[in-house]
Structures are given as C-alpha cells and as structure tokens.
Amino acid sequence: MTADYKNVIKSLQSTFSKAFYDQVQHIPSAENIVALFDGFRALLCQYTLCNTGQNQQVLLKKYAAELEQEILHSLCLFCQEKTDCSSCQQKAARITADFIEALPEIQNLLISDIRAAYEGDPAAVDEIETLLCYPGVLAITYQRMAHFLYQQGVSVVPRIITEHAHSLTGIDIHPGAQIGPAFFIDHGTGVVIGETCVIGANVKLYQGVTLGAKSFPLDANGNPVKGIKRHPNLEDNVIIYAETTVLGDITIGEGSVIGANKWITQDVPPHSKIN
Numbered sequence: 001m002t003a004d005y006k007n008v009i010k011s012l013q014s015t016f017s018k019a020f021y022d023q024v025q026h027i028p029s030a031e032n033i034v035a036l037f038d039g040f041r042a043l044l045c046q047y048t049l050c051n052t053g054q055n056q057q058v059l060l061k062k063y064a065a066e067l068e069q070e071i072l073h074s075l076c077l078f079c080q081e082k083t084d085c086s087s088c089q090q091k092a093a094r095i096t097a098d099f100i101e102a103l104p105e106i107q108n109l110l111i112s113d114i115r116a117a118y119e120g121d122p123a124a125v126d127e128i129e130t131l132l133c134y135p136g137v138l139a140i141t142y143q144r145m146a147h148f149l150y151q152q153g154v155s156v157v158p159r160i161i162t163e164h165a166h167s168l169t170g171i172d173i174h175p176g177a178q179i180g181p182a183f184f185i186d187h188g189t190g191v192v193i194g195e196t197c198v199i200g201a202n203v204k205l206y207q208g209v210t211l212g213a214k215s216f217p218l219d220a221n222g223n224p225v226k227g228i229k230r231h232p233n234l235e236d237n238v239i240i241y242a243e244t245t246v247l248g249d250i251t252i253g254e255g256s257v258i259g260a261n262k263w264i265t266q267d268v269p270p271h272s273k274i275n
Contacts, residue, residue, distance in 0.1 A: 136185030146175035194231035214248030
C-alpha cells in the first residue's frame with residue numbers, strides 16, 4: 001500500500017469516527033431487534049395474549065425490558081440533549097408499556113389477515129397453513145408491530161423490523177404505511193408499499209404490485225421534501241393484480257379491481273374495473 005493510500009484511509013477514518021463513532025453507544029442493535037421481534041411474532045401467533053400463561057408472561061417481561069433498551073438507543077441517537085437522557089428514558093418506558101398493551105389489538109389484526117389469506121386463496125387448506133407458510137402474512141405481521149412504534153416516533157427500530165421481513169419475503173412494506181384489517185398479499189414477491197400509503201379494509205394485492213411515489217418535490221437546495229403525502233390511498237375491498245404500478249397521492253375507490261400490468265397515476269372511481 002502506497003503512502004498516498006494510507007493518508008487517504010487515515011483521513012476517512014478520522015472523518016468517519018468524528019461523525020459516527022461518537023454516537024456508537026446509542027445505535028440500536030439490528031441483531032438484537034430481529035431476535036426480539038421474532039420472539040414477539042411467536043407470541044402473537046400463539047393466540048394466547050389475552051390470557052397468557054406463566055411462560056408467556058415471563059417472555060413478555062423479558063422482551064419488554066429488551067425493547068425498552070433498543071427504543072432508548074433509538075431516541076438517544078437523535079436526541080439533542082446528549083448529556084441528559086432522563087426524558088428519553090421516560091419516553092422509552094412509556095412507549096414500551098403502550099406497545100405491550102397494544103399486542104392483543106395487533107394480534108386481532110393479524111387474525112383478520114390470516115383469515116383473509118385463507119378465504120382469498122382457493123389453494124389454502126387451513127388458516128394455520130397461511131400463518132406458517134404465506135409470505136404475505138409474515139410480512140404484515142412484522143409491519144403491524146413496526147407501525148405501532150413508527151406512530152410513536154421511534155426511529156430506526158421500525159425500519160429494522162420491516163427490512164428483516166423484506167429480506168425474508170421479498171415484500172417491502174414501509175412501517176409508516178397505514179393498513180386496515182383483513183389485508184392479503186397473494187404470492188407477494190416484489191410488492192412495494194410506500195411510507196404514506198393508506199390502505200382500507202379487505203384489500204388484496206398480488207405479486208409485483210407497487211404502491212409508490214410519482215415524483216419527489218425538491219426544496220430550495222434541490223433535496224427531496226420529506227414528510228409529505230406522496231403515496232396512494234386504497235379504499236375498502238380493492239383488488240390489484242400482478243405487476244401493476246400505482247403512483248402518487250391518488251385514490252383507488254372502494255370495490256375497484258385493477259388488472260395486471262397496469263400503470264395508474266390518476267384517481268380511480270369506486271367500483272371501477274380496469275382490465
């Protein structure tokens with residue numbers, strides 16, 4: 001290695017450490033979060049949260065303590081008060097308690113998703129099969145947990161959860177997406193659902209469907225404007241078939257059916273059929 005390369009590497013290491021390593025103690029552990037939410041998913045799938053036994057109570061207590069630490073790391077990572085973590089600690093404890101209390105509600109949504117998968121797929125022989133085998137059910141399970149934390153203002157942790165699901169299933173659902181009950185993604189590979197999507201009840205998507213943004217408005221410095229509504233709204237009972245792309249802040253009206261391989265950038269009236 002030449003002296004020039006050595007100097008470049010030293011310079012990069014110095015810059016990187018100043019911008020990054022000073023905050024290492026506050027970075028959530030992706031490995032711990034993945035293991036933790038695998039555990040939460042197992043509890044959700046046992047159908048026992050409303051009447052938990054002793055073993056489940058022990059697990060919930062353990063998971064809650066671990067979750068509180070990861071949420072605390074996430075809050076501290078972006079906190080401006082680096083010298084006083086008391087407010088972050090209080091917020092992490094509150095969000096964790098609220099998440100544990102919300103698990104039965106999340107489970108009820110999951111049950112509706114499982115039933116939608118069973119009723120929506122003639123190849124399904126049992127609801128348990130959809131729970132154990134269907135990638136869409138797996139992806140929405142993680143997303144519903146991540147969405148709760150996203151709504152509470154937790155950064156990083158929700159994205160780790162949904163990207164874990166993405167890696168397992170090929171289904172990319174942002175934790176910010178608002179998704180109603182009885183949601184079913186059939187087959188699933190290549191589905192993309194953006195951050196500001198709003199999806200009603202009893203909606204069904206097939207593989208390769210994209211619910212994305214049409215364009216990104218730029219600020220005065222040429223950077224994309226963040227925090228604005230830019231993804232589609234799907235009302236109740238919508239079906240979108242394979243490889244169709246729906247872009248922008250538009251609305252697909254209730255009961256509409258969109259055929260395969262379509263490009264949709266304008267509102268679709270309720271009960272429409274686009275073949």
